[in-house]
Amino acid sequence: MTALEEARARFEAGEYREARDAAVAELAARPEDVELLRLAGKAGVEVGAEDAVEQLRKVTELRPDDAAGWSDLGDALATEGRDEEAAEAFRKTLELKPDDELALTHLGHAAHASGKEGDAVAYLSQAAEGTAGASTAAISLVDMYRTLGQYDEALAAARKVADAEPGDVAAALDVADLSLTVGELDEAAKAFQRVRDIEDLPDHEVHALHGMIAVEVQRENWRRALDLANEALALDRHGRTSDVCAFLEAQLGEGEREEAPPRREEIDAALSTSQTDHRRLHGEDRRLEVGDLGG
């Protein structure tokens, strides 16, 4: 096995430090070997090597028409937080390979960071179109459309993610929440039920029930809403459902209260806050794999 082959095998096995060591050792004899530089640089990015950018930049100097080389350089620069330089590298990538998903995704996020939401959506849409399933571009699109108030588009993107990853709570939650927002109540009811089914925490299940209640409140189906609220009450350790029950009982002329029941606006706000909390609770769910942030 040559040194290059060994470095490549190590890299593919996730043994980045060993891969880098093998490539760097061989570079002493062949300092302008593009493949060795590429492997040393890419492995270096994974282990935080200081000279990774330098090695990958050299790849682009030696092979300026190599889209992968520019993409690798952009990746290394983005990893170091050198966002403007990374954007330049990814723009160069797109010149050479207009449908490069990584470059499109990076440029989309870069555009978002600089406040160019329209550009961000354009880049990410193109990236998402080029890939099947729940790409990172599609996931980000949901948030960006939501931020822009384009809820129908957000819902379409969310459906794509949820269809590809039926076990992903955050994706199902996006579909449920956005369906409710745009008035697709049947879809919202199904989606919140889906969230409830795949949630593993009773505390979180309460939020799903709150979503289902919100759907029934919009339909003014007070009896069904109260039944759901009573279910939620049994699971709710945080006392968020008591006022909802009081409101619904008042709508049905049931229950005895000394105080005036909460107003509809208060209940709408409380149920909406519950969904915001639920999304926040799942905000950190999406990660690459166990150990990804392992230092």
Added chain:
Amino acid sequence: MAEVATPSRAVSAEWRRCPSCEAFVYHKRLKRTLGVCPECSHHFRLRLSERLAQLLDPGSYEDRSDELAPVDALSFADSKPYPERISQAQRKTGSTSGASYGAGTIDGHEIVVAGIDFDFVGGSMGGAAGEAITRAAELALDSRTPLLVISASGGARMQEGCVSLMQMAKTSQAIGRLNEEGVLYISLLTDPTYGGVSASFATLGDILISEPGAHIGFAGPSVIEQTIRQTLPDGFQTAGFLLEHGMLDLVEPRENLRRMIRNLLELHERIEAVRGSPGETAREKLPETSGEPPVSDPDALVQRDPWEVVQRARLIDRPRTLDYIGMVFDEFQELQGDRTFKEDAAIVAGLARLGELTVMLIGHQKGHTTSELMERNFGMPEPDGYRKGMRIMRYAAKFGVPIVTLVDTPGAYPGLGAEERGQSNAIAESIMLMSRLPVPVVTVVTGEGGSGGALALAAADRVLMMENSYYSVISPEGCATILFKDAAAAPRAAAALRITGPDLLRLRVMDAVVTEPEAGAQEDPVAAAANLKTAIVASLHELLPLAADELLAKRYDRFRMFGAPDRQPVLPPIQEST
């Protein structure tokens, strides 16, 4: 962590949205920053395996939790049967139990580790999690290896009913045995740690560490708001809130955690190295010093006007406890909190390295600037400061660590809250505790030695004072007002009270005086610190060989003599002594 068949992961995302500032962060950048948002420093939650990878040496972790798995002892079902929830969690996390324990190293220092994964049913503590913590504590005890527990939990696991509740007792008693046997236990409380976990092993550590922004508490905030019908303040139950309220030792950014834990392990390894050994072993760990030796002959000291000494002791540029710590000790790890009400910055405390010997340092801290003086309450502790000091003294006694205290206070704080929280009792308890500590205790009055507020840190085997410090039952101004009916008579009162080195040596209140540069310690703090270091080392050199019962007997006798008719030295009238 024990693995099950291919886990069903959440959706892959190369960009993660920060839940705090909402910035999109590239995952590789996030990995570089150990999961801390580069835009706003929000600390993302980590899975237990990620946490272990960040803290331990690569490849060092030997997982022993293979056989741990949740047991459905109640055949419980809510909207789903409990086993179904467990299966979901196992698929989601790839772990059979959501808890792990084993042995590893941090920069080569051995440590037993246990932790709970929040992603597994909210990190709730059932039998499996309790078992991991308990087995880890037992392993630490058997091997006398420090224990690190990493908590992230919503609390007890309802689906295991009282079996879950009993984990609080099971884990607490296991930690209790570690406590009795003097094996170090560091608890890392991560976001979030609540309920039955925070109310058992997680807050029982010798040292409690957390990260910025981590939420820690007993009842959740929404439960509290529903109960008291009030909006809770911003930052409620965050690590910063708990630190401010004395419940944590340290809140450190993630990038510092590994280094900090390693330093604590090193400091404790130095403690273990001399534990149970003859005093000579500990003596050998003391450093060489170059300062002037302390003076025990009152006639060998410069005889200064007492009022001038009082003025010098109060100079704002005079070195303070933290200045001396930097110059006298080779390393210092501050520990905070009284674990009851608040962190009182008027007293600083922590583990310090003196040569190769670990000591415990406790001292009043004033500061040099107006803002620092206010932050430190001018070095006037409230009861919480003394209770922190006592907590740290007990820590030292448990591990057999010599104690050095540096006294510099106008007095204990005279305030409403201080009285409400028992200032008198706090001082009394501190004096009593200190007088019975089974470890060597050296005190140096470095500035103002204001009455009971000073003595609360000065019931020591050796009591020394800096040349330009004073030690008094009351401030000269207070005495002048009360006894001489004239505040302007403070200089006269200062002389009458016999509060300076020469007189206190003659009264045997002091054992020795640490000399200072001609114009005072502020003129040459380095020289003053060198003399202080020499004095501390000399005192420890005398005390380290003494057994605990001998120390206690001598300390008892030291304070027993004051006021005894046949033993109390009597000073001649002022005209003859000055």
